[in-house]
Structure formats: structure tokens, C-alpha cells
Amino acid sequence: MRKTCIRYATLNLKGNKMSKPFENKLALVTGSSRGIGAAIAARLAADGASVIVHYAASSARAEEVVEQIRKAGGQAEAVGADLSSVEGTKSLIASIDKVFGGKFGGRLDILVNNAGTVEYGPFLESSDESYDKHFNLNVRAPIALSKDAGKRMAKTGSGRIINIASAFGEAAPLPGVTLYIATKFALHGFTRGLSRELGPLGITVNGIQPGPIDTELSPNPGDPAYDAMVKLTSVGRFGRVNEIAAAAAYLAHPDASFTNGENLTVDGGWNA
Ligand SMILES: NC(=O)c1ccc[n+]([C@@H]2O[C@H](COP(=O)([O-])OP(=O)(O)OC[C@H]3O[C@@H](n4cnc5c(N)ncnc54)[C@H](O)[C@@H]3O)[C@@H](O)[C@H]2O)c1
Structure with missing residues (x-):
């Protein structure tokens, strides 16, 4: 009979007394001025991360998220950038070196590619601008940010990249969101491919x-x-947004180190 090897089964009996899992870690959550991104930012900050609360154009709501995080004892800074443009994406990347007074020295520990958009309507009536809008924000920006983040993380030998795709990223149960579906399938594939290279x-x-x-x-x-x-x-x-934040907290957690290339379904049974 196979013996239980205690070396590989050490119990974490101090679990409840441990420091917060993301203490001293820098996290960037794109599109975290509202919605799912705001919930993820708040959750990572509550668990100890210093969080870059990224917004697109108007800083007011991002500042509210930052204030709420600080009031709860967490650390956050707001940074604006339009991720539908190459320049905007570059400026967000450049800000990673400067946030929190440069305390992290250009390190990035957790990247959550959350910012995204959808336009509803028949594909045959869609515009060229709509293709660009969907693909630049939902696909190009996560790719560019992941490339930069991967280089930063490779220097420390650890990191977490989390891409917020969609239940529309593996099935097409409704009409009228074809471009969105195309981008989320692309993001799904990007996640799997990149996991092979960065694992x-x-x-x-x-x-x-x-x-x-x-x-x-x-x-x-x-x-x-x-x-x-x-x-x-x-x-x-x-x-609820907190139900997605809980999934992000799991994937970012040090204990999730054996989970790689997964597209975690949190969809109330949608794609069952
Ligand atoms: N809400 C849903 O039902 C649902 C379902 C599946 C997946 N998602 C995905 O979750 C993510 C967040 O969606 P949400 O529901 O919280 O939406 P939301 O509209 O509330 O938030 C989207 C975020 O993206 C940011 N954003 C929009 N345009 C931008 C731009 N040009 N540059 C930079 N940032 C920009 C916004 O500022 C905002 O913070 C998206 O990727 C979305 O596709 C949402």
C-alpha cells in the first residue's frame, strides 16, 4: 500500500494566523474604477496588496475606489490611461515604475487584465470603428500589458497574470455580441498559450x-x-462582482501556484 508522504502533505495549521497573502505585493487591475475591476481591486487590497486602480478617462470614480480602500486600511493609487490606444497602454506601463513613490522598483506581482467593452447589435450592421474598439481594448491591451508584466515578473521568478474573459469566451449562446465573443475567445486562447511560456x-x-x-x-x-x-x-x-473578486483572489494567491492555463468558469451554470 502507498504510504502517505508527510513531506508533500504538510498541513498549514497556522493558516488563520498568517499575514495577509498579498502583503508587499504590487497589483495592477485595469478598469478598476467601477464594476468587476473595482471589486477585484478592493479584494486584493483587503488581502494586503498595494493596488493600482486604473481608470480610462475620468478620475472621480477611481479616486472613490482608492478612498474606500484606504479607509478600510489598504493601499491604493489611481492611474488613468486610455487602453484602446497604443500610447495609453504604454503610459500605463510607464506608471508602474513610479507608483507608491517608486517603492516597488519597477516590480509587478499581480496583473489583472479586466478593462473591457461590449457593443450590442447585429454584426452585419457593425462598423470598422467597433472592430477596433473591441479588439484594441479587449485583446491588444491585455497582450501588451502581459508582455511587459511577464518581463518584470520573470526577473523575480514569480507572478500572476489574470485575464477577465467571459462565458462568451467559450460559447455563443446569444446573437448580437459577435465581436465581443470573438475578442473573448481570443483572450481565452491567449491565456492558454501564454501559460505554456511563462509557467x-x-x-x-x-x-x-x-x-x-x-x-x-x-x-x-x-x-x-x-x-x-x-x-x-x-x-x-x-x-455579483464580489463573486468574481473571490475567484481572482484565489488565482492570485500563493497557494494557487499549481493552477496554470485555466479559464475558471464563474457563470452560475451558464456553460454547464
Ligand atoms: N458584467 C458582465 O456581465 C461581464 C460578464 C463577463 C465578462 N465581463 C468582463 O468583465 C470586465 C469588466 O466588466 P464590467 O462588467 O465590470 O464592466 P464596466 O463597464 O463596469 O467596467 C469596465 C471597465 O473598463 C474600463 N474601460 C472602458 N473603456 C476603457 C478604455 N478605453 N481604456 C481603459 N479602460 C477602459 C472602464 O473604465 C471600466 O472601469 C470586462 O472585461 C468584461 O468584458 C463582464
């Missing part, structure tokens, strides 16, 4: 595939699209 460097790359989550991006109650999405879940409701 040997001590960096994990995972995705989260949320189902319908109550945010400003999703349809409002009463909208036929809202009801259609509720019906696609087996739990019969929209998800």
Missing part, C-alpha cells in the same frame, strides 16, 4: 470566465437581454 518562469497565467454579472456593462433588469441571460444560468440570477 517555467514561475508565473501563472489564468483567466476567469464570468457569466452575467450585475454591472454598468450588462443589460438592465426588464431588458429582454437581461431575462435571456438569467434563463441561461441554472442559478436563476445575475452574479
Whole structure:
């Protein structure tokens, strides 16, 4: 009979007394001035991370998120950049060297590629601008940020990259979101491919595939699209931003070091 090897089964009996898991770690969460990103930023900060709260254009809501995090005893700074442009993405990357008074020396420990957009409507009526908008923000920016983050993380031999994809990233159960679906499938594939390259460097790359989550991006109650999405879940409701933040906290956690190339489904049974 196989003996239990205690060397590989050491129990963490001090679990509850441990310091916060992300203490002394720098996290960048794109699009964290509201919605899912704001919840992820707050959760990582509550668990000890110093968080860059990134916003697109107007700083007011990002500053509110920063204030809430600080009031709760956490650390956060707001940084603005339009990630639909190459210049904006470069400026966000450059800010990593400067945040928190340069305390992290250009290191980045956790990158959450969350910023994203969707435009509803028939594909045959979509514009060239809409292709660019979807692909630049939902795909190009995560790719550029991950390349920079991967180089920073490789220097320390550890890191976490988390891409917020979608339940629309592995299935197409509804019409009218074809471009969005195309970008989220791309992000799904990027996560898997990159995990192969960065895994040997001590960096994990995972995705989260949320189902319908109550945010400003999703349809409002009463909208036929809202009801259609509720019906696609087996739990019969929209998800809450905290339910996605919990998944991100897991993937970012040091204990998740054997989880790599996963696109974690958090969709209320949508794609079951
Ligand atoms: N809400 C849902 O049902 C749902 C489901 C699956 C996946 N997602 C994904 O979750 C992520 C967050 O979505 P959300 O629901 O919180 O949406 P949201 O609209 O509330 O937040 C989107 C964030 O992206 C940022 N953003 C938008 N345009 C930008 C730009 N040009 N440059 C930089 N940042 C920009 C916004 O400032 C905002 O912080 C997105 O990637 C979305 O595709 C959402």
C-alpha cells in the first residue's frame, strides 16, 4: 500500500494566523474604477496588496475606489490611461515604475487584465470603428500589458497574470455580441498559450470566465437581454462582482501556484 508522504502533505495549521497573502505585493487591475475591476481591486487590497486602480478617462470614480480602500486600511493609487490606444497602454506601463513613490522598483506581482467593452447589435450592421474598439481594448491591451508584466515578473521568478474573459469566451449562446465573443475567445486562447511560456518562469497565467454579472456593462433588469441571460444560468440570477473578486483572489494567491492555463468558469451554470 502507498504510504502517505508527510513531506508533500504538510498541513498549514497556522493558516488563520498568517499575514495577509498579498502583503508587499504590487497589483495592477485595469478598469478598476467601477464594476468587476473595482471589486477585484478592493479584494486584493483587503488581502494586503498595494493596488493600482486604473481608470480610462475620468478620475472621480477611481479616486472613490482608492478612498474606500484606504479607509478600510489598504493601499491604493489611481492611474488613468486610455487602453484602446497604443500610447495609453504604454503610459500605463510607464506608471508602474513610479507608483507608491517608486517603492516597488519597477516590480509587478499581480496583473489583472479586466478593462473591457461590449457593443450590442447585429454584426452585419457593425462598423470598422467597433472592430477596433473591441479588439484594441479587449485583446491588444491585455497582450501588451502581459508582455511587459511577464518581463518584470520573470526577473523575480514569480507572478500572476489574470485575464477577465467571459462565458462568451467559450460559447455563443446569444446573437448580437459577435465581436465581443470573438475578442473573448481570443483572450481565452491567449491565456492558454501564454501559460505554456511563462509557467517555467514561475508565473501563472489564468483567466476567469464570468457569466452575467450585475454591472454598468450588462443589460438592465426588464431588458429582454437581461431575462435571456438569467434563463441561461441554472442559478436563476445575475452574479455579483464580489463573486468574481473571490475567484481572482484565489488565482492570485500563493497557494494557487499549481493552477496554470485555466479559464475558471464563474457563470452560475451558464456553460454547464
Ligand atoms: N458584467 C458582465 O456581465 C461581464 C460578464 C463577463 C465578462 N465581463 C468582463 O468583465 C470586465 C469588466 O466588466 P464590467 O462588467 O465590470 O464592466 P464596466 O463597464 O463596469 O467596467 C469596465 C471597465 O473598463 C474600463 N474601460 C472602458 N473603456 C476603457 C478604455 N478605453 N481604456 C481603459 N479602460 C477602459 C472602464 O473604465 C471600466 O472601469 C470586462 O472585461 C468584461 O468584458 C463582464
